[in-house]
Amino acid sequence: QVQLVESGGVVQAAGSLRLPCVASARTFSSLAMGWFRQAPAKEREFVAGISWSGVSWSGGPTYYADSVKGRFTISRDNAKNTVHLQMNSLKPEDTAVYYCAAVTTHWDPRRISGYDYWGQGTQVTVSS
Numbered sequence: 128q129v130q131l132v133e134s135g136g137v138v139q140a141a142g143s144l145r146l147p148c149v150a151s152a153r154t155f156s157s158l159a160m161g162w163f164r165q166a167p168a169k170e171r172e173f174v175a176g177i178s179w180s181g182v183s184w185s186g187g188p189t190y191y192a193d194s195v196k197g198r199f200t201i202s203r204d205n206a207k208n209t210v211h212l213q214m215n216s217l218k219p220e221d222t223a224v225y226y227c228a229a230v231t232t233h234w235d236p237r238r239i240s241g242y243d244y245w246g247q248g249t250q251v252t253v254s255s
Contacts, residue, residue, distance in 0.1 A: 128244075129158065131227045135249035138217055142253075146212040148227030148246060155208040156180050159187075159234040161242055162201060162212045164223035164251075171226065175201035175212060176236030190236040195221075217253045224248040 130151040138144045152158055161176035174195055178187035185205045200213040210227065228242035235241030 129229050131229060131244060131246035133225060133227045133246045133249040135225055135251040137252045137254065140217060140219055140253055140255050142217055143213070143215045144217060144251065146214065146225055146227075146249065146251070148210045148212075150208045150210070150227075150229060152208060152229070155203075156205045157231060158229045159231075159236070160201070160203060160210040161228045161230075161236055162210075163226045163228060163239065164221075165226070165248075166220075166223040169223075171239060173237045173239075174225070175199055176234075177201045177203055177210065178234070178236075180205060192237075214251075219253050219255045221251065222253045223251060225251050 133148045159179050162174040163171050164174050165171040176190040180187040185203050198216045203210045226248045227246040229244040230242045
C-alpha cells in the first residue's frame with residue numbers, strides 16, 4: 128500500500144508555487160508518479176508525469192499536458208520519497224484541486240486509470 132500526501136497554497140497570477148507529494152513506499156524509485164488537477168465543475172485532467180528511475184538516479188522520462196508545457200516541471204527526489212511539481216507563470220485558470228498519483232506497473236501517464244494510488248488532493252488558488 129502506498130500513501131501520498133500533497134500540500135498546496137495560494138499565489139498571485141504570474142507567480143510560482145512548488146507542490147510536494149511525499150510517498151510512504153519502501154521502494155519509491157519503483158513508482159511512476161503523476162499530477163492531475165480538477166477545477167470546479169470540470170473533470171479531473173492530467174498535468175504531468177514522471178517515470179520510474181534507479182534508486183540512485185532521480186531522473187526519468189517526463190510527460191506534460193499541453194496547457195502546462197513550458198511552465199510546469201515535474202521532478203523526483205528518491206532519497207526523500209518526494210515528487211515535486213514546480214509551477215511558474217501561474218494563471219487564474221490553473222486554480223484547481225491538485226492530486227498526486229502513483230503506480231507500480233502498467234503505467235499510462237496521461238490516463239486516470241493509469242494510476243493505482245491517489246492522494247487526498249490539495250487546493251491551489253491563483254488570484255488575479
